[in-house]
Amino acid sequence: MSSRSWERKVRKNQTQLNKQRKKQGQAPLNTSASSAPKMDVFKGRSIVLPVFLILFISFFITMSTYSGAYKQSGWLYWVTIACYILMAVMFILRRPYLAVGKDFVKSRRFGGDKTLYAGSIKAIGLQSGSIVIEQVKGTNWVFTRLINRYPTDEMAERLRAFAAANNITINEK
Template identity: 60%
Template sequence: MSRSWERKVQKNQAQINKQRKKRGQKPLMSAASSTESIDTYKGRSYLMPAFLLLFILFYIIVTVTSDNFKETGSMFWVTIACYIVLALLFTLRRPYLAVGRDFVRSRRFTGDRSINVSNIKAINVQKGYVVIEQHKGGNWVFSRVINRYPTEPMAERLRSFAGQHGIPFTEK
């Protein structure tokens, strides 16, 4: 079934549930609220906000020491504020790995992405790292050093996930 079809079904189901709620009826069972449990492992992003703050510091030092600093105007401070807000956004928007019944989901730069079982080639685990290999596209790497993921519990859950679906699982 295509994703666009699933989105249409979920959208229509949400509309029907709103109507049923107004009438005082119980909502229909939706795909999003099914009884399956999704295990979510959250990390913390420190690398990108630190890089942005260092970039802001470099930008301030280079601009303030320039001879043309008095001509910069208010756009200089707006730019600095925007970079600080971006660093704050990266800090507060925590990366995660969610393992469901037949998919894994994670937050990427372009938004939340899911991989179905049929698209997973292998799962590799080593100390501090979890790598999910895909048939198409790049590998998903979850690192304890870069994003502070709890890799040990993730490895245990992915081991059972791989065994359940017959996905090759290697541990180094």
């Protein structure tokens, strides 16, 4: 088999795979690093959930020391405390983000990284301190300055350009 026919087969299989990935809402595979889509990434900082976890574990420690239940539980008590603290640290270090590409937006949700293409976005709502991306099918994506410390002013400017390029409705309040 010649090299050119092999390259044609690879391209053909990659286009089929990219069509399947697009239907599943995943980013398409690229053959080279230079063909990677250019994205503007806006990172936030998750502080509400880690603070809640720390408050919860401190309440747990306080209640168990008053009742004396920690004496009976043994080493599993300390493993539970360590796991909650580790989970709080994990949420602090795992920063939420919004990446805006040419025809898609991408974000980290609880189930993993999700991609929305322009065709599946109904509207984008812009307010001072928050941004809402409304989907045609599914729940809305909400990005706020208060909860996740997103740079919403910079995000709003980039999303206005994204909406203009892809004919998406902008709702400003």
